Each structure stands twice: as structure tokens, then as C-alpha cells.
Amino acid sequence: MPEASTRQRRTVTPRRRGPLRWGLAALALIVAAGLLVDFGYAAAAEYRLSRTIRSAAGFTADPEVTIAGFPFMTAARDGRYRRVNITEPAVPLPKGHSAKLEADLDDVRLPSGTTMVDASTPMRIGSVEARVRLDQKNIGRYLGIVDLTVHTPVPGRVAGAGSPADGLVKSSTGVVLTGTVPLPEPGDADRKVSVSVASDMSTHDGGVAITATRIYTGPEEHATPRLRPGDEPRVLAAFTKVLPAIALPFGLAPTGARGENADIVLFASAHDVTKTPGDFYRVGV
Numbered sequence: 001m002p003e004a005s006t007r008q009r010r011t012v013t014p015r016r017r018g019p020l021r022w023g024l025a026a027l028a029l030i031v032a033a034g035l036l037v038d039f040g041y042a043a044a045a046e047y048r049l050s051r052t053i054r055s056a057a058g059f060t061a062d063p064e065v066t067i068a069g070f071p072f073m074t075a076a077r078d079g080r081y082r083r084v085n086i087t088e089p090a091v092p093l094p095k096g097h098s099a100k101l102e103a104d105l106d107d108v109r110l111p112s113g114t115t116m117v118d119a120s121t122p123m124r125i126g127s128v129e130a131r132v133r134l135d136q137k138n139i140g141r142y143l144g145i146v147d148l149t150v151h152t153p154v155p156g157r158v159a160g161a162g163s164p165a166d167g168l169v170k171s172s173t174g175v176v177l178t179g180t181v182p183l184p185e186p187g188d189a190d191r192k193v194s195v196s197v198a199s200d201m202s203t204h205d206g207g208v209a210i211t212a213t214r215i216y217t218g219p220e221e222h223a224t225p226r227l228r229p230g231d232e233p234r235v236l237a238a239f240t241k242v243l244p245a246i247a248l249p250f251g252l253a254p255t256g257a258r259g260e261n262a263d264i265v266l267f268a269s270a271h272d273v274t275k276t277p278g279d280f281y282r283v284g285v
Helices: 001-057 072-078 136-143 231-238
Strands: 066-068 080-092 098-109 124-136 148-151 175-182 192-204 207-215 257-260 262-275
Touching: 001 066, 001 080, 001 175, 066 192, 072 257, 124 136, 136 148, 136 175, 175 231, 207 231, 207 262
Parallel strands: none
Antiparallel strands: 066 080, 080 098, 098 124, 124 262, 148 175, 175 192, 192 207, 192 257, 257 262
């Protein structure tokens, strides 16, 4: 009898687990389907906003748009989004220059009942940071230094700062610029010197103001030239310039400039503003 009871329990137990397993599998499929539908709605909304901005701005390609928040359909129903990020990787500037446009919008609210966003849809934005990002190649063109490199040291670090392992490093002071500049002299008209300078970033008349403050001799990787008497003022002048004004996303007035790793960034921030997707940018304006 004990053996028969044991065999009976062994055959009954799997039968009891079967419905439970099927129920869990069905629940997992329902959840997965819900996630796919939600992600699909989010992707469609990002695509529509990207196309709207492209058309209004006159871009040649769709900008990158990310709408944060889950579940998306709940945010869409409420007309309130935690964060919207917009990036245009390469907008043309005068004289062959280009820049990357970025905007981070937090707490974005749409009018009640809005189902489709167009270029004129008002967006109430809790806070926004707009940026124009210039890489070292474009900065070098502005300065006339073709081999220019930009390095933003990590504050408080001794060496090795500004590498990818450090993440996004930001600073308005002490940004290291390295490049080859002409320093002609009587009898040596072709003299050139590779040199590094520490520089400060600010904004002036809507553009980035780069001010070289000293020859850099710190712990970061840098050029070690043999400078002659009278060279230093000429070197600092070669790395000092106010760049032309550049329009920021959403027409914000620039509030500062800084180094970010190997880029120079002009930026602005604002709170509690109302903008439309069509306000993001206008090529050639």
C-alpha cells in the first residue's frame, strides 16, 4: 500500500502543476505583448515628432528623438512626458563649419486631448537645456589650427583625466588646447611650434569666447615646445578668439560655454517656458 500511494502522488503532482505553468506562460505572453504595443506607440510618437522637426527646421535627415517614460500610453493619455531628448547630429554653419544640436526637455505637457503633434503644437516645458556642440575639428577651423585637439581635465584629478572612462567631463576653465601654430622670426619665416595652452570658455555676443590664459605644463598629456623669449603672448593670441554667434535650439539666449571631453559647448537653460516643435531650429536663419 505505501508503494501504491507513492506512485499515485507522483502521477497526480504533475497534473496539478500543468495548469499553473500554462497560466504563468499566458501571463508572460500578455505582458510581453503589452510591452511591445507600448514600445511601438512610443517609437511611432518619436518618429512623428522627428519628422515634424525635420520639416519645420529644414534638416536633410530626421533628428534623433527619444521620449522617456513608461508606460508610454499612460503618458500619452495624460499629455505629460517626463523627458524628451532631441539631437541633430550635423547642422551646417557658414564657411563650411558644422555643429551638433541638442535639447533636453523635462516635464513636457501638451494641451488636453492632443493626439497628434504638429509644428505649432504648444509644449509647456518645466525645464530645458539647449546646446550647440562643436568638435575639435571645427574649433580648429575657427582658430586656423588644423591639428587642434581639445582635452577637458577632470577637476581634482592628477592625470589621465578626460578619457572615455571618466564619462562626460565638463569645465569652463582650464580646458587644454593643443596644436601647431606659426611663430615666424627673421631668418626663420616658416617656424612652427606645437604647444599646449590652458584656456577658459565663456560666451560673448551669442558665440563662444575662447581665452587662452597660459602655456600648459600640468600633468595631462601635452606638447612640450622650446619657446623663445616673446613667444608666449603670440601663442596665447593664436588660441584666443570669439567665435561667430550660433543659434541655440528653441531660440534660447546662451548663458555659458564649456569644454565637454573633446568638444566645446555653447549652452543655455530655461524654466517654465512654452515652445513648439517648429521652434527647435531654422537652417540658415
